[in-house]
Amino acid sequence: MGNKLKSFLAMNNQASLVASLMAIVAGLAAGFLVLLASNPGQALGGFSAIIGGGFENGKSLGQVLYFATPIIMTGLSVAFASRTGLFNIGASGQFIVGAYAAIVVGVKCSFLPATWVFCLLAAMVAGALWGSIPGLLKAYFNVNEVISCIMMNYIGMYLVNYAITLTVFDSLKNQSMRVANSANMPKLGMDLLFRDGASVSSANSGIFVAILFAVVIYILLEKTKFGFELKACGFNREAARYAGINEKTSIVMSMIIAGALAGVGGALLYLAGSGKGIDVVDVLAAEGFNGIPVALLALNNPIGVIFAGLFVSYLTVGGFNMQLYSFAPQVIEIIIAIIIYFSAFALVFKGLISKGAGKK
Amino acid sequence: MDYIIEMLGITKRFPGILANDNVNLQLRAGEIHALLGENGAGKSTLMSILFGMYQPDGGVIKKNGVDVRITSPSDATRHGIGMVHQHFKLVHNFTVLQNIILGVETTKNGMLKMDDARRQVVELSKKYGLDIKPDALISDITVGMQQRTEILKMLYRENEILIFDEPTAVLIPQEINELMGIMKGLAAEGKSILFITHKLNEIKAVADRCTVLRGGKCIGTVDVESSSKESLSEMMVGRKVSLSVEKTESKPGKVIFEAKGLTVKNHVTGKNVVDNCTFTVREGEIVCIAGIDGNGQSELVQALTGLMQSDSGSMAVGGADITKVSIRDRDKYGMAHIPEDRHKHGLVLEYNLAYNLVLQSYYKKRFMQMGFLDFKSVYSYADRLIDMYDIRSGQGAKTITRSMSGGNQQKAIIAREIDRNPQFLIAVQPTRGLDVGAIEYIHKQLVLARDSGKGVLLVSLELDEVMSVSDRILVMFEGQLVADVDPQKVTYQELGLYMSGSKRDTAKGAENLGQ
The missing domain is CATH 3.40.50.300 (P-loop containing nucleotide triphosphate hydrolases)
Structure with a gap:
């Protein structure tokens, strides 16, 4: 290999980027093998549907943006917590609690101007509250945040289901009621820009909100005093304590912020004017868990999370198209899962690159 | 004179650093050979090469005069080379005996045969005066006994060449004396010992010969008997150092x-x-x-x-x-505090040097600009400290602290604490x-x-x-x-x-x- 490439790879950021790309390629290759195994005749067609599906037309592109929005937020939530040394597996619970808070405000408080702003604020507060509990338990009672987060996921899901039936229940659809129009995220004409003939996509300004949060989190972590403290705690809690940083506050604040991010993700999924409501079923919100591979793929870099989220969303949209090639929805889910699974090997590839660049 | 191990013209490069530059090391059978050098002089690299953890970029290794290639630690074991690492490689919730036989278990029909192993281990420990409790858990015994367990691991594998990497760093004075006795006993039984250290007293106490490394280069091999501590330290550091502390009467x-x-x-x-x-x-x-x-x-x-x-x-x-x-x-x-454990308390190893130099003062006005860290003043402050306190690192203030040598990490902490003017x-x-x-x-x-x-x-x-x-x-x-x-x-x-x-x-x- 040329020396230029070596020195390019030796730089940490580039190595991270290349590692993520390599992981994606490996994931796609593995997915293709599974396609070949399950239905050799249609494998090529199905594969090209997954690869090209997101770009098929304006509408599918719009859907990519729409589906990317919530997982960028939960990905940010997980990535942010990881940077501060915590594993936030509770994004699912924070997500659904945030979604519920947004819908309640969106249905009941439609008298407020630009209701969506208040919906987002409510979602942030609810998510933050849900995240703060594992944070407080960890900081003051040394309860492992993974366990308390998982518990909070279930409590959140059941509580929201119950609360919906009490407050904003649409008994016909067995889901939450539609929010007022003013509570939906402004479309900014994106639905008309991203469409397939008369069929419009659910694209809306939510994606910009998500990108804005990613940038804010990046600046918070890299440029501020607060981020300096949080990262110090994440890397070495003892040294942070020695340096006079209050590590208990750091843990709680970190979980509050992570919870708020996931909560906003919940709001952005349901405030799209797509007619989607929270189904009253006993299933944990998948978006919360999808945040984990998104964060892994992005190597916990907030800006990387934007692209990782778009990638995972792109696969999801492409997966819908695979049904044309008579693949069962379950197989499609498996393929997507495999691609994401392999993509999470980004760290392994990063290690290999650093090693390779280190050699003469 | 026969050499049991010869490392000739060993060269090893790492990015930006020549860790070993044409180094020669010849170990006689039955001797205690000290390898002396400052932190970062290339001692550990050289031993890692001998133990098969790194491949040299140049040079040959000979055993009993025959060229050998050592590509992995298990290769090294096959050649009869054993190593006691500075940080022990022991399974903490296993017993002493289990740790010793780990990897070379004797079995019968797939079942462990501990009795034979136990007999052998007890015999070895008696022969070399290595006091251990075979059935105690590693987590319950003293550091000294953990080290003796490591030594028994090598002996149980019938290693002939024993490498001790800074073995006294973790011991208290009594245990050090004991270890010196054990090493002498091992050499008397015909084992050849490589002893990595930078403590001159210990070299004078046990070693027969001493090879000195400085900055990756081999400075020379001398007879310990005929060299003074002063001359050894001069070889190691490259200038005269005072072994006593110069200070005037205190005026409290x-x-x-x-x-x-x-x-x-x-x-x-x-x-x-x-x-x-x-x-x-x-x-x-x-x-x-x-x-x-x-x-x-x-x-x-x-x-x-x-x-x-x-x-x-x-x-x-x-x-x-x-x-x-x-x-x-x-x-x-x-109040300022230079902590006992620089890795646990003193530094955030993943942070760069500049960040570590402002670890307690980053929030002060001089480093802040409207809630944001003022990187310009952080780095200029770091550069000043690096200059004043002669902190050496690969990429200056931007060096990730983990990659710095222990001495320079400590210098960084000292610079930080003293410069706060406590x-x-x-x-x-x-x-x-x-x-x-x-x-x-x-x-x-x-x-x-x-x-x-x-x-x-x-x-x-x-x-x-x-x-x-x-x-x-x-x-x-x-x-x-x-x-x-x-x-x-x-x-x-x-x-x-x-x-x-x-x-x-x-x-x-x-x-x-x-x-």
């Missing part, structure tokens, strides 16, 4: 720190680990707390610095009571694991701090350091201060008696110490 001023009846309880056992300690430190003096490890020194320091709450008693810096003050605010009262400096084992050059530097800095009127509290386990650096010695035994003596007047033997609890300063009584 007013009391800068005062602890009264300080007590810390162990909340599990209910015992007082720090028991009613009363002492003072004055401006312009270095007070040293001596004692055998585990007599409450760590807890005392943690209580002083706020990392641990004291259960009773009080302390004051410059007359202001700080008993209940937070860690950060103690800094404002003029009134009262606590230094806990500041020279642990460092080489002669770095130790000289750090002692000089402590004396400089003293001469500029700061009060210094030095906690050390090394008697040499205690005797040469301090102006006053307090001895700690089982949580109590049992002596307050003048290093000019006390002998090593006397200190030893205080440290082991066989003597107490009854004339003054622990309550009146330092008053």
Whole structure:
């Protein structure tokens, strides 16, 4: 290999980027093998549907943006917590609690101007509250945040289901009621820009909100005093304590912020004017868990999370198209899962690159 | 003369660094051969090559005159090379015996045959005088016994060439003596020993010959018998170093720190680990707390610095009571702390050097700009410290601290703590694991701090350091201060008696110490 490439790879950021790309390629290759195994005749067609599906037309592109929005937020939530040394597996619970808070405000408080702003604020507060509990338990009672987060996921899901039936229940659809129009995220004409003939996509300004949060989190972590403290705690809690940083506050604040991010993700999924409501079923919100591979793929870099989220969303949209090639929805889910699974090997590839660049 | 192992013209490059440059090392059968060099001189790299963990970029390894290629540690084992690493490779919830046979278990029909192994291990331990408890868990035994377990691991594998990587860094004086005896016994039985160290006393005590590395280059191999400590240290550092600390008579001023009846309880056992300690430190003096490890020194320091709450008693810096003050605010009262464990407390290893240099002061006005870190002033401050304190690293202020050598990591901490201009400096084992050059530097800095009127509290386990650096010695035994003596007047033997609890300063009584 040329020396230029070596020195390019030796730089940490580039190595991270290349590692993520390599992981994606490996994931796609593995997915293709599974396609070949399950239905050799249609494998090529199905594969090209997954690869090209997101770009098929304006509408599918719009859907990519729409589906990317919530997982960028939960990905940010997980990535942010990881940077501060915590594993936030509770994004699912924070997500659904945030979604519920947004819908309640969106249905009941439609008298407020630009209701969506208040919906987002409510979602942030609810998510933050849900995240703060594992944070407080960890900081003051040394309860492992993974366990308390998982518990909070279930409590959140059941509580929201119950609360919906009490407050904003649409008994016909067995889901939450539609929010007022003013509570939906402004479309900014994106639905008309991203469409397939008369069929419009659910694209809306939510994606910009998500990108804005990613940038804010990046600046918070890299440029501020607060981020300096949080990262110090994440890397070495003892040294942070020695340096006079209050590590208990750091843990709680970190979980509050992570919870708020996931909560906003919940709001952005349901405030799209797509007619989607929270189904009253006993299933944990998948978006919360999808945040984990998104964060892994992005190597916990907030800006990387934007692209990782778009990638995972792109696969999801492409997966819908695979049904044309008579693949069962379950197989499609498996393929997507495999691609994401392999993509999470980004760290392994990063290690290999650093090693390779280190050699003469 | 026959050599059992020869490493000839070994060269190893890492990015930006030539770790070994045409190094020769020849080990005779049955000798103890010391490998001497400062941190970063390439000792560990050379041994890692011999042990198969790295491949050299150039040079050959010969065993009994025949070229060999060693590509992995298991390869090395096959060639009869064993190594005791500085950080032991033991499974903590296994017993001593299980650790020794791990990887070379004798089995019968797939079942472990422990009886044979046990007999063999007990035989070996008797033959070489390695006292162990075969059925004790590693987590329950002393560091010294863990090390003997590591040695038995090598012997059980019938290794002929034994590498000891800084084996005394983790031991207390008695254990060091014991280890020296064991090494001599092993050599007498025909084992060949490579002994990596930077402690000259130990080389003089056991080694037959000594190869000196400096900056990756081989400076030479000498007979230990005929070389003085001074000449060895000169070879190692490349210039004359003073092995004694140069300082003038201390001129203590007013009391800068005062602890009264300080007590810390162990909340599990209910015992007082720090028991009613009363002492003072004055401006312009270095007070040293001596004692055998585990007599409450760590807890005392943690209580002083706020990392641990004291259960009773009080302390004051410059007359202001700080008993209940937070860690950060103690800094404002003029207390600085060079911690015992630089990796655990002193540094965020993933942060770069500049970040670590502002680890306690990043929030101050000079480094902030409207809530954002002012990177320009952070880096210019770091560059100034790097320059002033001669902190060496690959990429200056932007070097990730983990990649720096131990000596330079310690220099960074010292620069950071002293530059904050404290009134009262606590230094806990500041020279642990460092080489002669770095130790000289750090002692000089402590004396400089003293001469500029700061009060210094030095906690050390090394008697040499205690005797040469301090102006006053307090001895700690089982949580109590049992002596307050003048290093000019006390002998090593006397200190030893205080440290082991066989003597107490009854004339003054622990309550009146330092008053």
